[in-house]
Amino acid sequence: MLLLFVGCVTGVGGGALRDIFAGDTPYIFVKNIYAVASLAGGALCALLLPRAGKVAAIAAGMAAVILLRLLAAHFDWNLPVAQTPARR
Numbered sequence: 245m246l247l248l249f250v251g252c253v254t255g256v257g258g259g260a261l262r263d264i265f266a267g268d269t270p271y272i273f274v275k276n277i278y279a280v281a282s283l284a285g286g287a288l289c290a291l292l293l294p295r296a297g298k299v300a301a302i303a304a305g306m307a308a309v310i311l312l313r314l315l316a317a318h319f320d321w322n323l324p325v326a327q328t329p330a331r332r
Contacts, residue, residue, distance in 0.1 A: 247293075251286030252279060255309065277316040277323060285309035 256279050260270040272278050289305030296304070315321065 247290045248283060248286040251289065251305070252282045255279075255282030255285070277312065277321050280323065281309045281312035281316065284312055 256272050259278070260272055263270040285305040285308045288308045289301045292301035292304050295301075
């Protein structure tokens, strides 16, 4: 569980800091698949770590994140956006 949290915070936090320092809106608020790819890579790494060893688990997690991000960019995948209730 800690591995997933740290992986997601590292993957998303670094990009968010980059965007903030550049004066842009953080990408995580524009495209939601960004954080999901980070969580998926962390989960894959955590699952493979006891079975395949450190190097293979890290490589598989990294490949999963890169593949998900490339596919999301190519096919314009996004998660559904929550709708706020209309004010009266």
